[in-house]
Amino acid sequence: MAKLTGQGEQLTPHAVVVDEPEKPTVKKKISLTPSEWEAIEKQALTDGFSPARWIVATIRARLTTTPQLGQTDIEALTQSNLLLLAMGRNLNQIAKALNAAPETRAAYKVHVIEEARALIAEHTTQVSKAMAANSKRWRIE
Secondary structure, rough: OOOOOOOOOOOOOOOEOOOOOOOOOOOOOOOOOHHHHHHHHHHHHHHOHHHHHHHHHHHHHHHHHOOOHHHHHHHHHHHHHHHHHHHHHHHHHHHHHHHHHHHHHHHOOHHHHHHHHHHHHHHHHHHHHHHHHHOOEEEEE
């Protein structure tokens, strides 16, 4: 029980195989107290899940030690990526303008702008991959 509650020894994360997804075919019945179910409903709503999806996400997060994104999380990450992509485009335009006018280049650190643009591009790619992986079916090994 200590492992399940995060106390004591940590569970070893299981590998996630995206290329060989499984369909959910095993159904189990669980019994909860009314107060437990009420708490799950509230937490699921807060996290952007249905209660059943929240339970599954909680189990998956524990088994794989990877975050499971609710609708609220996905919307926030989508907005973040849109803003970062816009910033990246602006930085790209600044870098192009500076490259077009070499006489002003010495006054600015173009390489810093280009590094920031590259970091933004890498971040948005990683966030997009996390969002896509969260929505795909997968198999645990």
